Amino acid sequence: MQELVGRLTALDPEAGEGLKVIAYFDALAAGGVGIDGLLGGAAVLAGTVAGAEVQGKVRRRDPSGARLDVSPSAPRSSSRSGPGWSVWLERAERPHANDAMVVERLALAVEQVIARSVPDSGLDILIDETRSSTDRVSALSRLRLDPATRVRLIASVPEDIPSNEPSTLVPTNFGVLRATLDVLGDRTLRSRAGLGTWERADGASASWRSAIIAFRLTDSNVPVVDATDLGAMLLLAEAYDPRSPHKDVLALDRLDARTAAILRVLVEADSIRAAALQLGMHHSSLHARHDSLSRELGYDVRTVAGRIRYGAAELLRRLTDPAALQQGHSTGQDVTGSSHR
Amino acid sequence: MSSTIPRPPFDPELEAVLALLADQIPPTLTPELIPVMRAGMVTPSVDELIGDRPVSYRVEQIPGHRGDPIEVTVFQRTGHSQPGPAIYHTHGGGMILGDRYAGIEPLLNWVEKYDAVAVTVEYRLAPEFPDPFPVEDCYAGLVWTAENAARLGIDAERLLIYGASAGGGLAAGVSLLSRDRKGPALIGQGLIYPMLDDRDLTISTQQIDGVGVWDRGSNITGWNGLLGERRGGDDVSIYAAPSRATDLSGLPPAFITCGSAEVFRDEDVAYASAIWAAGGQAELHVWPGGFHGSDMLAPHVRISQLANEATENWIARLLGA
Numbered sequence: 001m002q003e004l005v006g007r008l009t010a011l012d013p014e015a016g017e018g019l020k021v022i023a024y025f026d027a028l029a030a031g032g033v034g035i036d037g038l039l040g041g042a043a044v045l046a047g048t049v050a051g052a053e054v055q056g057k058v059r060r061r062d063p064s065g066a067r068l069d070v071s072p073s074a075p076r077s078s079s080r081s082g083p084g085w086s087v088w089l090e091r092a093e094r095p096h097a098n099d100a101m102v103v104e105r106l107a108l109a110v111e112q113v114i115a116r117s118v119p120d121s122g123l124d125i126l127i128d129e130t131r132s133s134t135d136r137v138s139a140l141s142r143l144r145l146d147p148a149t150r151v152r153l154i155a156s157v158p159e160d161i162p163s164n165e166p167s168t169l170v171p172t173n174f175g176v177l178r179a180t181l182d183v184l185g186d187r188t189l190r191s192r193a194g195l196g197t198w199e200r201a202d203g204a205s206a207s208w209r210s211a212i213i214a215f216r217l218t219d220s221n222v223p224v225v226d227a228t229d230l231g232a233m234l235l236l237a238e239a240y241d242p243r244s245p246h247k248d249v250l251a252l253d254r255l256d257a258r259t260a261a262i263l264r265v266l267v268e269a270d271s272i273r274a275a276a277l278q279l280g281m282h283h284s285s286l287h288a289r290h291d292s293l294s295r296e297l298g299y300d301v302r303t304v305a306g307r308i309r310y311g312a313a314e315l316l317r318r319l320t321d322p323a324a325l326q327q328g329h330s331t332g333q334d335v336t337g338s339s340h341r
Numbered sequence: 342m343s344s345t346i347p348r349p350p351f352d353p354e355l356e357a358v359l360a361l362l363a364d365q366i367p368p369t370l371t372p373e374l375i376p377v378m379r380a381g382m383v384t385p386s387v388d389e390l391i392g393d394r395p396v397s398y399r400v401e402q403i404p405g406h407r408g409d410p411i412e413v414t415v416f417q418r419t420g421h422s423q424p425g426p427a428i429y430h431t432h433g434g435g436m437i438l439g440d441r442y443a444g445i446e447p448l449l450n451w452v453e454k455y456d457a458v459a460v461t462v463e464y465r466l467a468p469e470f471p472d473p474f475p476v477e478d479c480y481a482g483l484v485w486t487a488e489n490a491a492r493l494g495i496d497a498e499r500l501l502i503y504g505a506s507a508g509g510g511l512a513a514g515v516s517l518l519s520r521d522r523k524g525p526a527l528i529g530q531g532l533i534y535p536m537l538d539d540r541d542l543t544i545s546t547q548q549i550d551g552v553g554v555w556d557r558g559s560n561i562t563g564w565n566g567l568l569g570e571r572r573g574g575d576d577v578s579i580y581a582a583p584s585r586a587t588d589l590s591g592l593p594p595a596f597i598t599c600g601s602a603e604v605f606r607d608e609d610v611a612y613a614s615a616i617w618a619a620g621g622q623a624e625l626h627v628w629p630g631g632f633h634g635s636d637m638l639a640p641h642v643r644i645s646q647l648a649n650e651a652t653e654n655w656i657a658r659l660l661g662a
Contacts (some may be wrong), residue, residue, distance in 0.1 A: 005636060008638055009360055023363075024358075024361045025361055027360040028353065031352075031356050032353060036643070037353070040642065041357060041641075063641065064640065065641030065643075065646055180355075243470075313462065
């Protein structure tokens, strides 16, 4: 009879029951329980109010399972957060032994729910070049796009959630990026973004490919890069295998920051004298550096061909998989392309 | 023993609760474990159960089966003056365990909310007191309640009977007795996952075997305690095992609730069906993924909340002004 077990009560405030907490939340996650159920479970275990905020919506539940109103002033004693979400326990006194573990496992479970609940708009299929054209046609109709509509994809960080446009999270060589569909061309860009080329909707995968390249070229100085601005360089970038760095790329990557800066100025300046002025170096010292760099790289960046070669290598370096760079250095490839140990 | 027929799944939130309580769920109850289980069932004191509700209580001695003295406890709201509705409670515990305070909490809420009087009876337990002691003690308590209605502040025409598990079976049995003995009149019978059938023949008894809180093996222990060798045979009255009744006409409206993954599912559903077949009134809820007593074990879980709300809803319709 039910009286044999009594009622589920909160964990001992003093005794750590990490394994039980993990087993409990693993079971909830495996069962596909939603955020309300996760919060109810957390509240019962902890014996206090548990809350979550997901994309602006706040939910709070108490240990009896009751839903509570929003209360911004309630004390949050333990919390965790991620892009667009946060979870917490509300306790006025000091945290109990299992609070941190409860919040941690609750956070993981909530993340899983969020990942599952991203609506499948079909965008992920549309931009996937490995999918068949039949799949893409059905994705187009789900997105209510005419195949000929001009669209572009925008690559950004996952946290940059658009308010209206379809978007999806895509694993890439450089981590998970957010792909957002842009039709009107008027999207406000909040943080780093790579803008893909404008393509027919049924060729959107090409736009996404270019958007990733553009995103890779962004940095704190240049937060937004438009792939269209790369011109023909885009062809080079698209042909490049990020996992297989060219020796020119490895050579540049090997340079320390100061040397790389010198090289950059040498490329851009009108003359060695002007470059020396900019770098605060004596022009004959800079001449000497220029000569040794040319030997090291195998080309002279102050020639027309050398300038182009440097530009290409710099572009491709920004697009290379960091792990591949490590790998390339450790196999001891030198500028002549021959390996030696 | 392992089940041979796959059972319906437990609700995912309840699965997690079971994972958490894995080491606390008691094993199948065998006869030798009865003393251990009885010792282990420590109910909080009455004052703890009442908490800060404005409810008072007193214990009275009353005549049970054969006139033997048994006890009841009467709960009423502070300041209760007008005669009002009453809930007569028969507690659960497989016929062999528990006391009259087991499972009393919802009734304390209703005493406060509806200004109802609650009477809970300490019927004598099997196997020491086999059938018909438990159901006859319960019936005697109901008779006493009706006869003392005025003194207890009860309107004798607003009396309902309520019990869970074995208590639900006893409530059904007492309802049959009151029909056949022409009184006392009842306005409703609340049968919460009631234990109605000693025959161990249903699909659900086969499915819930070695799993959950009250499984097939425990159920047989309970029924054996109550009926001894008569269990499953031809010599069992409908008052001991209401599922055996073939005529369920003339009964008070029934509220029956159970989980889809508990031993009592099939007999509970059959009982409601038989009431309807006889032209009677019954409300039936089968909660998907619920196991026996899960609504009390884990009330915070969504499916438990729905179950408890449904019960509250029925009580409100019956007792609300």
